[in-house]
Amino acid sequence: MLRGLYTAAAGMISEQRRHDTITNNIANINSPGFKQGNALSRSFPEMLISTIRGGQDASPAPLGKMSLGVFSEENISIHTQGDLQETQNPFDFALVSNIQVPGMTFDTSGKFVNADGERTFQPQALFTVLNADREQRYSLNGKFTVDATGQLVNANGNSVLGRDGQPLLLIDGAGLPIHSFKVTNKGEFLDGNGRRPLLNPAGQPVGLMLSRAENPNLLLREGNGLLRINPGDEATVTQVAAGDQVEVRQGFIERSNVDSAQSMVDMMSALRAYEANQKVIQSYDKSMDKAANEVGRV
Known part of the structure; x- marks a missing residue:
């Protein structure tokens, strides 16, 4: 009986985590560049149960296998391309990323599974920014602006x-911020007429630093649309190479890839599964109460 309580409780915990993940997806449905999360669950190893027979033959007689419930294994993000929304704002940028790996064909969810069952996720291109502590972070939210010093920053003031x-500077010869410019699909900044490249104070052409994450699921959410990489995994993030299929679209933002209708269906499913496990626990509770307070008196 106690084993059944543990199994039902494990199911409730798993469904609660799934419900929290779906709720977070729905809350960020209007966040540019947000990638929906998916809570993965795995069952505990099955246990072989048997009964011990009395008499001379006391060898156990197998009864079958019994499942011990499920547990939440991990939470991964689905890094599929979101729809592009045109804003006609020159400070809005979207990345169209379709980086391919030789010998691999990625499915619609952005992963490749070989004959041995090993998964490989499609590399993802990202903007590179500095957080408040001046540490390098990554983002897909391309809603930028130019501050008073001419730096290109995101909505939270993080330098792009x-x-x-170095922080990307858009200033003219007099040191004043530039607000009229064109950006090519390679992330290069040109003047308002789209003819001459803009130069930084060192005389070099201005362009966006685009990073390539070999395994996007190694990136951890930090809040405010920022992603970070764990120490030791820095080598998995490099700059986008010339041959990578990545384009920058000026005047667009990438919408989140959350499917609102499917998310609501999944939320109701998680809620019903949670309630079913709750009913099981209530049933066990009543049975134990009856055994302790009524049967135990006899």
């Missing part, structure tokens, strides 16, 4: 990095 690894 240029190809030289």
